[in-house]
Amino acid sequence: MAIQLVTQSVGDALVTSLRERILADEITAGTAVTEASVATEYKVARQTAKAGIERLVGEGLLERTAHRSARVPLLDETRVQDLYFARGVIEVRAYELLASKRLLTPEALTAHEAFQACSTGSNVADIVQADVAFHRALIDGLESDRLSRAHSVIINEIRLCLAQVQNAHLLAPAEIAEEHQTIITAIRDGNVPRAGEVGLEHLRHAERNLLEYLRR
Amino acid sequence: MAIQLVTQSVGDALVTSLRERILADEITAGTAVTEASVATEYKVARQTAKAGIERLVGEGLLERTAHRSARVPLLDETRVQDLYFARGVIEVRAYELLASKRLLTPEALTAHEAFQACSTGSNVADIVQADVAFHRALIDGLESDRLSRAHSVIINEIRLCLAQVQNAHLLAPAEIAEEHQTIITAIRDGNVPRAGEVGLEHLRHAERNLLEYLRR
DNA sequence: TCCCGAAAATTGTTCGTCAAGTTATCTCAC
DNA sequence: GTGAGATAACTTGACGAACAATTTTCGGGA
Structure with missing residues (x-):
């Protein structure tokens, strides 16, 4: 070979x-x-x-x-809502499945630590990058090419939104890290409904922040 | 204008x-x-x-x-499994959401009736078409462009598999129609967990049939 | 000011060409 | 005969130029 x-x-x-x-x-x-x-x-x-x-x-x-x-498309309300809704459909079910298997890949844990590490820094692009990497790593844990691909397309468009908003109205990195931790914990505990719930809640926070920014 | x-x-x-x-x-x-x-x-x-x-x-x-x-890619085991897994992630959560809203669009009901109508006929292509149309209509009910798109890509690839298998090993149309009915009923009743379960079961049957065909 | 038409800009599509990589074929030594 | 290597044929990658169709821009009248 x-x-x-x-x-x-x-x-x-x-x-x-x-x-x-x-x-x-x-x-x-x-x-x-x-x-x-x-x-x-x-x-x-x-x-x-x-x-x-x-x-x-x-x-x-x-x-x-x-x-x-x-x-490059302009960020608007319906787009953000559609994006987070679609993302939610995929991620919620994905986290439930991960929890049912108690499946936490080393990659996901590493990504989580990487996020925590750079969350103290001020570089917004890095934080967005690390946040995306964490969610991607979780989805990739299910080892489905098609699912990862579908998720990737949606999350790239969301990155687009985040890039346009810049540092303006992100949640505090510490808060994000905390929510990530609750997702990990729920998965590790095999707590299926909770994994879905905290995942959904995490997305809702991000969505709400973006929408508030748009409406000001 | x-x-x-x-x-x-x-x-x-x-x-x-x-x-x-x-x-x-x-x-x-x-x-x-x-x-x-x-x-x-x-x-x-x-x-x-x-x-x-x-x-x-x-x-x-x-x-x-x-x-x-x-x-045109060749149908193989891992592909079918990946396809149905990804489809399941999207559809299960989608059916749960539909049930939580008791959301049944006229289009979905029409598609269901159309399936029943042509399920007595023998034209396999028509049946596949009607089956796909039904699931698509359900997803479209959530009115998310991104979700519909992601779902569409996956289901098109599945249609590819079904086309290759032809009439060989499909479930009996009557059985499919019956399962569709249980999905509709669960949604109408607002029975969230059941909507997800019967949806998943429906997909499992289809997947199992395809895999059996491949392994013969 | 508003509308209209000409000019400019931009995409849709085609043709021809060459380079680079893959597949099939053929030959020759063994 | 058979396997290895050279050769030819096929196919995609990328480019440049060209023309049609459409959109946008802009300037000049009414």
Whole structure:
């Protein structure tokens, strides 16, 4: 068996870079992301740029209608609600299943500790990153490619919202860490209903904060 | 306000057509779907064909690795298990939520009746179609675009499996209709845990049948 | 000011080309 | 005959240019 090399096509690299920049709020909402601009910026063919944009549209990180430029979608109330509702459907059931199996992967625990570690710091992007990583690690524990993928799409769009809000109205990191701990405890105890409840409560807090920010 | 016309780009039409043909098992698993063949068959440019194929790869209806032709994925055990697991996570929680709201849309009831109507017939494709439509209608009742979308991707891949199996090993349509009825009843009664349980049971039956077929 | 039409910008789609990687074929040594 | 290696054929990756269709912008009249 030959050693496997990890290669990446130009198109893949382009999508990865664009995705990062969007999630980092470097490409701000509302500004046009034209095929030509991406093409010249990255020195790639327009077709390549087009393909990349289309993939991101598929992920919900860009929006476009026919013959008009793609844009990073603007955060609005219905979007946030839809996003957290869909996320809740997946995560609540996932946490219940994890609890029923008392399944806590080392990755999830590591992610939790990593969050606690950087929660004392002030870098908001890091905190968001660590928060997302924790939830992702929990879902990944169920070892379902399809579920992880569905969850990932939704959570990426949520990261988009968080990026736009920035440090403005996040919960206190300490509070988030505490809620994460209750989720872990519920799973470890095999307390199925509680795992679902605290998971849902955790999401509700995040959603409420975002909505309050939007309504001000 | 002008009257809105529904138009469709060539690319969209191509994807729609290919998706239908794949789900109808007209493009059988394993056979190569090359960019050139699609291009000549539909008389479109290779670029257009490529874009269409890539979109279907994103939906899980085609598989491809770098520099090799796309193929309709072959049904195998782990795939079926992953698919039904992910579907279960979404549907179980969705049915519980529907029950907690006693939410039964006219569309869902209509879909149920439509299934019963064609369950006496022998056309397998119609039955699969009606079955999928019923579950879709239930999920759509929650009115979450993101959830419907995530569910749709998974269920399309399941349709792929069902298409490959054909009439071979489906449950008896009458049995399916009966299980659908129990789901509806549980939702109507607002019996939350039961809605989740019978939903899960329904999926388990379908999964078990598919797996038995695969293992023979 | 408001509306209309021309110009500019942008996407949709096609063609042709070359490079790079994969698969199939064929030959030659053994 | 058979296996290994070279060769050819096929396929995708990426680019550049071009034209049509559509949207947006903008300037000039009424």
